[in-house]
Amino acid sequence: NAGVMQNPRHLVRRRGQEARLRCSPMKGHSHVYWYRQLPEEGLKFMVYLQKENIIDESGMPKERFSAEFPKEGPSILRIQQVVRGDSAAYFCASSRTLNVEQYFGPGTRLTVT
Amino acid sequence: QQQVKQSPQSLIVQKGGISIINCAYENTAFDYFPWYQQFPGKGPALLIAIRPDVSEKKEGRFTISFNKSAKQFSLHIMDSQPGDSATYFCAASEQGAQKLVFGQGTRLTINP
Numbered sequence: 001n002a003g004v005m006q007n008p009r010h011l012v013r014r015r016g017q018e019a020r021l022r023c024s025p026m027k028g029h030s031h032v033y034w035y036r037q038l039p040e041e042g043l044k045f046m047v048y049l050q051k052e053n054i055i056d057e058s059g060m061p062k063e064r065f066s067a068e069f070p071k072e073g074p075s076i077l078r079i080q081q082v083v084r085g086d087s088a089a090y091f092c093a094s095s096r097t098l099n100v101e102q103y104f105g106p107g108t109r110l111t112v113t
Numbered sequence: 114q115q116q117v118k119q120s121p122q123s124l125i126v127q128k129g130g131i132s133i134i135n136c137a138y139e140n141t142a143f144d145y146f147p148w149y150q151q152f153p154g155k156g157p158a159l160l161i162a163i164r165p166d167v168s169e170k171k172e173g174r175f176t177i178s179f180n181k182s183a184k185q186f187s188l189h190i191m192d193s194q195p196g197d198s199a200t201y202f203c204a205a206s207e208q209g210a211q212k213l214v215f216g217q218g219t220r221l222t223i224n225p
């Protein structure tokens with residue numbers, strides 16, 4: 001049973017470019033969460049999605065960031081016009097249903113030059 | 114009120130000793146408290162979790178102690194091994210909210 005998959009594992013973007021991060025949840029999991037981890041810090045919640053719906057985006061910056069979880073395919077976290085401050089590790093987690101364990105993927109390390 | 118405060122920031126323990134990491138919270142609506150282990154360059158891995166209806170949960174060498182009245186919970190690692198050297202995060206969530214609120218992390222080093 002494959003775990004949560006994220007790609008790419010490492011992504012380098014120049015300032016002003018777009019970054020697309022992909023997450024495939026564990027088999028049988030329909031709830032997806034995105035978290036951001038800055039160097040030497042804990043993880044911060046960004047957004048919670050179920051298939052085709054954003055449930056909670058209270059941790060998402062108001063501009064440049066968006067997320068989706070389409071009926072088919074992986075969840076996508078999109079960052080437009082990246083800035084140096086977006087450099088971080090972005091982790092996706094999934095759960096089978098509500099109020100149960102969240103399992104994390106290996107993360108995408110975004111570097112903005 | 115959403116914060117979870119974790120201490121210490123770093124901890125060094127001798128092989129075979131007990132590692133203890135503490136977390137405190139303010140939000141009384143929190144009802145789920147997991148601990149995650151993270152190795153450099155990897156994603157957090159769920160270690161053990163507890164809900165407020167019990168005061169202690171043990172899985173192998175890992176034990177969570179939970180004090181609801183003090184709004185504190187802690188992770189104990191018995192017979193600590195060099196392979197336990199990692200960063201540990203406590204977290205909390207409230208029913209219906211789903212999002213995990215993480216502590217700042219503790220970098221644990223087990224000396225051989």
